[in-house]
Amino acid sequence: MLRVTVLGAGAWGTTFGRVMADAGNEVTMWAKEPDIVADIQDNHRNSSRLPSVDTLPDTMTATGDRKSAVENAQIIVIAIAAQFARVALQEFQAFIPQDAIVVSLMKGIERNTGKRMDMVVREALQLPQARFAAVSGPNLSKEVADRKPTATVIASASLDAARTVAQACTTNYFKAYTSQDVVGLELCGSLKNVVALAVGMCRGAGYGENTVATVETCGLAEMSALGRAQGAVAATFSGLAGVGDMVATCGSPLSRNYAFGYNLGKGRSVEEATKLSNGVAEGVPTTDAMLALAKKLNVETPLATAVSHVLNDGISCADMLAELLGTTQSFGTTQSSDTTQR
Numbered sequence: 001m002l003r004v005t006v007l008g009a010g011a012w013g014t015t016f017g018r019v020m021a022d023a024g025n026e027v028t029m030w031a032k033e034p035d036i037v038a039d040i041q042d043n044h045r046n047s048s049r050l051p052s053v054d055t056l057p058d059t060m061t062a063t064g065d066r067k068s069a070v071e072n073a074q075i076i077v078i079a080i081a082a083q084f085a086r087v088a089l090q091e092f093q094a095f096i097p098q099d100a101i102v103v104s105l106m107k108g109i110e111r112n113t114g115k116r117m118d119m120v121v122r123e124a125l126q127l128p129q130a131r132f133a134a135v136s137g138p139n140l141s142k143e144v145a146d147r148k149p150t151a152t153v154i155a156s157a158s159l160d161a162a163r164t165v166a167q168a169c170t171t172n173y174f175k176a177y178t179s180q181d182v183v184g185l186e187l188c189g190s191l192k193n194v195v196a197l198a199v200g201m202c203r204g205a206g207y208g209e210n211t212v213a214t215v216e217t218c219g220l221a222e223m224s225a226l227g228r229a230q231g232a233v234a235a236t237f238s239g240l241a242g243v244g245d246m247v248a249t250c251g252s253p254l255s256r257n258y259a260f261g262y263n264l265g266k267g268r269s270v271e272e273a274t275k276l277s278n279g280v281a282e283g284v285p286t287t288d289a290m291l292a293l294a295k296k297l298n299v300e301t302p303l304a305t306a307v308s309h310v311l312n313d314g315i316s317c318a319d320m321l322a323e324l325l326g327t328t329q330s331f332g333t334t335q336s337s338d339t340t341q342r
């Protein structure tokens with residue numbers, strides 16, 4: 001049994017905390033919202049962020065106090081919306097125990113710096129890479145909360161740290177594998193959200209399997225190309241964190257990014273889709289961050305570029321697809337002049 005703290009009592013933060021409680025650990029949830037803290041403490045529920053779970057385990061408690069939340073933790077899980085993580089974490093830095101492993105659930109690229117969450121967390125907490133781990137895989141929170149079988153990947157530079165976290169979150173319905181490819185895992189988790197926006201748009205606009213499969217293949221090619229440019233392991237992108245998570249996210253209205261894109265595909269504006277979103281669609285701020293990263297790495301990303309034109313210029317799904325398919329990208333690599341048949 002380990003002492004675990006989860007920072008952020010959102011849908012996945014609460015669900016993952018429950019997984020760790022089911023795995024036999026003591027879990028403290030930290031939330032900035034007093035009502036959420038009280039709901040978990042007094043009612044053993046998180047009715048606003050995880051309404052599908054009637055009762056959380058007695059071994060899950062909650063607090064709004066930053067120091068007491070983390071001062072005795074052996075594992076600290078970060079489940080804060082990615083764009084707010086750096087500022088939020090700086091308020092915990094002084095209280096983090098020197099031997100705690102810090103685990104990020106976040107799937108996003110920091111918009112104003114282009115940094116991955118492993119970079120943001122390690123900078124904000126002044127954390128050595130051996131004490132950082134990231135979690136990513138086909139983990140739609142409601143299905144995990146329903147204890148439906150799935151798996152995930154825990155990546156850390158330290159295999160011991162990855163194994164510790166994997167053991168602490170493995171149950172009879174949630175299997176954690178380990179990896180040392182933190183870069184690849186972070187890129188998979190964050191960039192698949194951009195693809196999910198595009199796929200959701202296609203579904204909302206009434207396109208079929210061919211179009212969706214084409215968009216997903218483009219997306220995977222761009223993710224993999226960015227991964228190669230940053231020294232990631234190619235196999236990560238064809239595994240659970242890559243193809244696995246893309247299949248789940250692009251295949252379900254439970255995905256906030258898919259649902260956001262679906263609303264755009266129905267002709268709603270970004271503002272309207274944001275109002276309708278049930279939680280944070282991380283792919284929206286990550287899209288421009290992905291473009292900035294691609295420019296820095298000299299990687300062509302026609303799909304992410306077309307999605308950015310949807311988000312920033314309001315182009316339609318039909319125009320997004322015309323822009324994408326009018327490019328000269330060949331699948332599997334990204335070259336500006338290749339006219340090879342796809």
Ligand SMILES: NC(=O)C1=CN([C@@H]2O[C@H](COP(=O)(O)OP(=O)(O)OC[C@H]3O[C@@H](n4cnc5c(N)ncnc54)[C@H](OP(=O)(O)O)[C@@H]3O)[C@@H](O)[C@H]2O)C=CC1
Pocket residue numbers: 008009010011012013014031032033036049079080081082084088105106107108139140141142278279280282
């Ligand atoms: N939902 C899912 O199915 C999955 C989500 N993820 C990833 O996990 C991460 C967390 O998502 P999820 O748990 O669903 O969270 P939600 O999208 O439900 O909510 C965002 C979380 O961030 C918190 N937050 C927002 N702004 C701040 C801030 N300024 N300071 C502190 N906390 C803040 C929210 O707190 P509050 O509620 O008090 O506003 C909430 O806990 C995301 O990066 C997401 O991509 C990964 C896999 C699955």
Ligand SMILES: O=C(CO)COP(=O)(O)O
Pocket residue numbers: 107137138139140141193196245248249254255256257258280281282
């Ligand atoms: O990452 C997820 C599933 O693995 C959840 O996706 P959304 O953030 O789009 O809901």
